[in-house]
Amino acid sequence: MDTLFAPLLGGILVGLAASVLLLGIGRIAGVSGVVGELLRPGRDADSGWRMAFLVGLVLPGLVGAALWPSAVGAPDASPATLVAAGLLVGFGTRLANGCTSGHGVCGIGRGSPRSLVATVTFIFVGGLTVLVVRHGLAR
């Protein structure tokens, strides 16, 4: 039961977070956009809420690791693979203007066809990647 209830409740919390940001300050809670826009020059006027959101995002990890160490797992990949994966995720999400949160949650939640296409694409390609790595070329 817990294996189904915890993800659903966690998802509702994520949706609540995005709702607070939308109804509070009219912004879309897309993590790649929040981070990526901080890396663009000349965006200083807009950086306050982005930094505050990111501080909030990191803090539960700090507390969670202390109270509930098993909540945070280690990835099954080498440091080199993780850096390469990070590069692809960073560049790809910016090119697509969104990631799992901006497209997957907020975009689909407001009925955006673009976000639906983006989400279907990254889940499909992600599935294909796992298929190749786990069951295909690597074996």
Next chain:
Amino acid sequence: MNLAQRGVALLAGLLFGAGLLLSGMTQPSKVTGFLDVAGSWDPALALVMVGAIGTFALAFLVARRWPTPVYADAFSWPTLRDVELRLVGGSAVFGVGWGLSGYCPGPALVSIGAGSTGAAWFTGGMLAGMAIYAWRYRGERAAENDERPQD
């Protein structure tokens, strides 16, 4: 940018991070377990999406009826409408990195807070990828003056 706006953003970040932790999305094996349809499939990510999308959809219906958000002058709605090649291509590139690592940007940052070295390697690469994007598309972005959406 006043204090109330930062407070709202901080609260949203806290809820977001707590939700990702509770849902198990800070365990990369849960994510690759969802993506691995040929293995023992883990439905957790689908349930997270259902809970999050359903909740946000309600807020969206409310927001459409409000003239402005509580602490800002206007809603910053995404402006792009077309399904372009870069949307599909960028999402595909993202999908490869997601499948390789089991991380997308949110859970990686929450895991950094928990001191995960794997998440730190990933996030280093991610920030570099975003910086490369910012440099590669600097001209376009300057011309558009931020009319692209912040998905």
